[in-house]
Amino acid sequence: MTVKFLYFAWVREKIGAAEEHVVLPVDVRTVADVLAWQATRGDTYAAVFTAAGIIRVAVDQAHAQPAASIGGAREIAFFPPVTGG
Amino acid sequence: MTVKFLYFAWVREKIGAAEEHVVLPVDVRTVADVLAWQATRGDTYAAVFTAAGIIRVAVDQAHAQPAASIGGAREIAFFPPVTGG
Amino acid sequence: MVVRVQTADFDVGAELTAFTAGRTDIGAVVTFTGLVRGEANGRELRCMTLEHYPGMTEAELQRIDAEAHRRWPLQSSLIVHRIGTLHPGDNIVLVMAASPHRLVAFEAAAFLMDYLKSKAPFWKKEVAVDGTGSWVDARDSDADALGRWS
């Protein structure tokens, strides 16, 4: 399954990219799974994604909780808590 | 003691005047006293002032409760509950 | 900190520009605009006349404004209320409250309106399209709204 990953704010700056196209392992089924998998992708990713609970996730442009399924997702975004307004 | 009475909204319309200059009896000492006294000044006044609790009073341009003194007042206003905004 | 009673209309954009002009410490402005509705109690309205108590009105609005500043750390405030004859869709009242953060601005603006509705000596007379006039009764909900702040 190929998915587009998007990064915003300091997550984007630390990863060093705004966008990636990624092939997800078949056993990565939930938001929590994808966060855990990101932390395994080398030091840079580990530094960003190991601090569990900080990074927020949107699946296909809607906020998603850790237990939510990512089955069929085309776009998964990773970002810090929002600070608009 | 001569005092200026002012009337507003439907109180003004029913009394038929916006303003009067009145000599108050010496035993009229509180807002409640002046409301009771107004009700004794003929049928028109009785009709307006007998319905106790409806008419609001301001003494020298500040809201005044029934127990408030009117000693030294120069201007007493009578009006229905306000409806601005 | 500014209170005005006037027959002329007000320009909300111009008032807001003046309200924040040259300042960089304001983070939040809450603006309330009250308008004449074309229908009241099922009757179509031709116009409305706003009567007030000259002198006391300004004094009472100043008291209400001072009370808001006593309760909240406001950077600025404005109350403008129209009098005279107004038509459906016309502006009646404008309230603004500014503070560094939004919760204070929201609360203070709501407080200013609640107090104005129950304390400021204005009275509305509605004239229906058939020409009959009637004084607007005070609403229980406005007294209830005031109770929130005690």
Add this chain to the structure above:
Amino acid sequence: MVVRVQTADFDVGAELTAFTAGRTDIGAVVTFTGLVRGEANGRELRCMTLEHYPGMTEAELQRIDAEAHRRWPLQSSLIVHRIGTLHPGDNIVLVMAASPHRLVAFEAAAFLMDYLKSKAPFWKKEVAVDGTGSWVDARDSDADALGRWS
């Protein structure tokens, strides 16, 4: 019922005029304006960059707006949020809510801002006068404000 994300400034007076134009059923409009403050955490600000998530931002603002209309009998609503580089004193966000009576308009406007602050995908990076940049942290008070509505 209208949601916009834009780099350009907004004109509150023009927005308000358009918001109520030709209508005589609106009694109350509450307008919130958020502005860039010149100081943040004791540091003087040179400018601020607002980043967002194109596509999701508009979708999320639409969801927030729809939720407000589900909860209150709103006659109209507007959310305009700026992106890009902004300076102290600049407008950031505009929210308007209209209803026949003021309490609904006040509540809905406060709700729209609370939800926008916690749900809409915008991120602020502040640049101090010494050139150092830092991403703004989410505030606990915004999460608390959201809790009022659940």
